[in-house]
Amino acid sequence: MQELILGGARSGKSRLAEQLAKDSGWPVTYIATSQALDGEMSERIRQHQQSRPADWALVEEPLALADVLRREAAPGRCLLVDCLTLWLTNLLLCEDQSRLETEREALFDCLGALPGRIILVSNETGLGVVPMGELSRRYVDAAGWLHQALAQRCERVLFCIAGLPMALKGALP
Numbered sequence: 001m002q003e004l005i006l007g008g009a010r011s012g013k014s015r016l017a018e019q020l021a022k023d024s025g026w027p028v029t030y031i032a033t034s035q036a037l038d039g040e041m042s043e044r045i046r047q048h049q050q051s052r053p054a055d056w057a058l059v060e061e062p063l064a065l066a067d068v069l070r071r072e073a074a075p076g077r078c079l080l081v082d083c084l085t086l087w088l089t090n091l092l093l094c095e096d097q098s099r100l101e102t103e104r105e106a107l108f109d110c111l112g113a114l115p116g117r118i119i120l121v122s123n124e125t126g127l128g129v130v131p132m133g134e135l136s137r138r139y140v141d142a143a144g145w146l147h148q149a150l151a152q153r154c155e156r157v158l159f160c161i162a163g164l165p166m167a168l169k170g171a172l173p
């Protein structure tokens with residue numbers, strides 16, 4: 001089963017995703033796309049690591065997400081990816097501009113065939129106005145198209161706001 005959990009910054013989406021992974025009762029692999037680029041982020045990551053169950057596996061991968069999903073997915077295993085918008089940002093900032101398209105297509109190609117449970121977390125940043133800067137506009141477009149494409153492919157889509165999930169597709173947990 002593939003699920004997409006959307007929400008703004010500090011909306012509670014990561015906590016919700018972690019709860020769903022715990023409730024699955026399956027072994028969990030946490031796939032982090034963020035990189036500790038400053039002290040505040042390192043501290044944030046450290047707190048996340050401490051708060052997660054000790055038996056969860058961790059894979060840190062900023063770019064090659066489809067490769068990791070193909071490698072880690074297994075029947076009876078739950079993969080939690082946090083988060084897709086950072087992965088997208090990492091790809092947008094890549095020197096190789098074709099990498100975004102390649103990685104996105106690889107994700108779409110593999111998603112439907114992955115065994116086990118896949119929980120994808122992503123930041124919904126498209127609710128405001130169209131940004132002024134060129135890179136920000138490319139990001140908003142890429143994130144919006146990505147979410148639309150994934151929402152088509154996922155069995156359940158939740159939108160988290162103020163810590164509360166709304167079901168956009170499928171039933172509430």
Ligand SMILES: Nc1nc2c(ncn2[C@@H]2O[C@H](COP(=O)(O)OP(=O)(O)OP(=O)(O)O)[C@@H](O)[C@H]2O)c(=O)[nH]1
Nearest residue numbers: 009010011012013014015032033034045048082083
């Ligand atoms: N590299 C790395 N990143 C991690 C790890 N654990 C969590 N993260 C990152 O932490 C980020 C999520 O944390 P926050 O930014 O605090 O939460 P948030 O998603 O904005 O907030 P909520 O919506 O309230 O969950 C994600 O981008 C993860 O990739 C880890 O072990 N390693």
